[in-house]
Amino acid sequence: MSAPIRLKTPLTEADVVKLKAGDKVLLNGVIYTGRDAAHKRLFDLLQEGKPLPVDLKGQIIYYVGPAPAKPGQAIGSAGPTTSGRMDAFSPKLMEIGLKGMIGKGMRKKEVVEAMKKYKAIYFAATGGAGALLAKAIKKAEVVAYEDLGPEAISRLAVDDFPVIVVNDVYGNDLYQQGMEKYAR
Amino acid sequence: MREINAKQITGVVKKLCVDANFYLGEDVLQAFERGEKMEESPVGKEVFAQLIENARIAREEQVAMCQDTGLAVVFVELGQEVHITGGDFNAAINEGVRQGYQEGYLRKSSCHCFSRANTKDNTPAIIHLQIVPGEKMKITVAPKGGGSENMSMVNMLSPSDGIEGLKKRVVEWVKQAGSNPCPPVVVGVGVGGTFEECALIAKKALLRPLGQKNPDAQLAAMEEELLTRINNLGIGPQGLGGRITALAVHVEMIPCHIASFPMAVNINCHAHRHKEAVI
Numbered sequence: 031m032s033a034p035i036r037l038k039t040p041l042t043e044a045d046v047v048k049l050k051a052g053d054k055v056l057l058n059g060v061i062y063t064g065r066d067a068a069h070k071r072l073f074d075l076l077q078e079g080k081p082l083p084v085d086l087k088g089q090i091i092y093y094v095g096p097a098p099a100k101p102g103q104a105i106g107s108a109g110p111t112t113s114g115r116m117d118a119f120s121p122k123l124m125e126i127g128l129k130g131m132i133g134k135g136m137r138k139k140e141v142v143e144a145m146k147k148y149k150a151i152y153f154a155a156t157g158g159a160g161a162l163l164a165k166a167i168k169k170a171e172v173v174a175y176e177d178l179g180p181e182a183i184s185r186l187a188v189d190d191f192p193v194i195v196v197n198d199v200y201g202n203d204l205y206q207q208g209m210e211k212y213a214r
Numbered sequence: 215m216r217e218i219n220a221k222q223i224t225g226v227v228k229k230l231c232v233d234a235n236f237y238l239g240e241d242v243l244q245a246f247e248r249g250e251k252m253e254e255s256p257v258g259k260e261v262f263a264q265l266i267e268n269a270r271i272a273r274e275e276q277v278a279m280c281q282d283t284g285l286a287v288v289f290v291e292l293g294q295e296v297h298i299t300g301g302d303f304n305a306a307i308n309e310g311v312r313q314g315y316q317e318g319y320l321r322k323s324s325c326h327c328f329s330r331a332n333t334k335d336n337t338p339a340i341i342h343l344q345i346v347p348g349e350k351m352k353i354t355v356a357p358k359g360g361g362s363e364n365m366s367m368v369n370m371l372s373p374s375d376g377i378e379g380l381k382k383r384v385v386e387w388v389k390q391a392g393s394n395p396c397p398p399v400v401v402g403v404g405v406g407g408t409f410e411e412c413a414l415i416a417k418k419a420l421l422r423p424l425g426q427k428n429p430d431a432q433l434a435a436m437e438e439e440l441l442t443r444i445n446n447l448g449i450g451p452q453g454l455g456g457r458i459t460a461l462a463v464h465v466e467m468i469p470c471h472i473a474s475f476p477m478a479v480n481i482n483c484h485a486h487r488h489k490e491a492v493i
């Protein structure tokens with residue numbers, strides 16, 4: 031396999047157009063957590079024309095609801111949740127500048143189209159490897175919707191957080207390509 | 215008549231909740247090690263290596279393997295000679311779940327269906343009780359994550375669909391689930407009974423040691439064939455393409471109504487979590 035690409039957040043258009051489905055990427059910098067309930071709230075604010083509690087321009091949202099941190103840990107286990115549940119909200123967030131999403135599982139056609147249109151990337155992290163992935167998260171701080179508990183939006187400082195590009199800005203899909211390659 | 219105190223039940227359930235989330239089963243770890251060797255896809259090999267490392271971290275640091283520590287599904291086989299003293303049976307189990315999820319730093323994932331407000335202690339547990347002969351109590355805790363549970367189904371087939379219809383439906387269903395339920399998955403198939411019973415036996419099929427064949431030769435052959443067909447889908451570890459999509463297929467079957475042919479598929483993620491204890 032090719033060597034991983036190191037990227038620093040926030041991502042620019044120049045960063046994302048270089049990425050291809052199947053690329054291994056190590057993310058560094060800040061990423062934001064957000065899953066079902068937080069997405070619903072962000073989406074509703076945008077529908078009402080109100081400002082968001084975080085500026086998502088150039089940012090990456092990680093679909094995760096971490097386990098509670100043990101004393102001495104920055105964060106508890108923190109692997110990806112199924113991304114499809116965020117499909118209804120993602121195109122709108124890309125429209126306002128979101129450049130990346132991290133999760134697991136397939137995205138709807140509309141989301142893949144929005145990635146092409148707004149130049150954004152869908153990355154997969156290894157589902158179920160929450161203890162391992164938590165090691166790459168050095169700091170976690172809730173920045174919005176604390177009342178949502180594990181679903182609150184947190185700002186994570188990550189150091190070589192390992193992901194793989196599933197959908198690039200050219201419409202390629204690693205899930206589709208991978209399956210076709212190994213099906214018998 | 216043997217007496218078992220409710221407090222003892224609470225203590226056992228608490229420990230099982232924690233252990234099931236911290237310690238990957240030896241059978242599953244061996245399947246990962248085999249997978250790392252046998253998987254043809256380089257990305258798939260790497261996924262297995264990550265899962266082995268993840269299990270090591272969870273075991274050594276005593277943390278949850280996965281942030282989705284599941285709804286607590288509790289199976290109890292209660293000996294009919296047992297008399298429970300010192301409290302309410304269901305309350306004792308729920309208290310064990312409450313304590314285990316709190317003290318083990320496990321995520322609380324139970325919420326109100328409409329408001330989505332978290333119940334904050336991961337209760338209520340899902341409790342399945344069966345009365346059996348004897349004076350013991352066997353408790354199995356199988357924490358069930360949302361990602362894999364969402365990819366499960368019950369299908370009331372027609373008897374005319376036949377065995378091939380059943381097999382086709384299982385394979386199609388796993389294909390449709392794709393990368394969502396965290397492959398390599400374990401596929402539990404329940405056949406027969408009624409609408410609710412076939413779902414329950416599909417779930418119980420997941421409690422078998424990984425890859426242990428059904429004692430019925432016809433069902434064992436079906437398990438093997440389904441595993442081959444599922445792995446030929448090419449979905450692979452994490453859905454990124456590969457030759458290992460499922461670690462095992464477990465089929466359970468009971469008689470059904472002459473008009474019916476119910477089947478259910480319950481998918482487990484690769485962690486295949488369950489721990490049991492006998493009181």
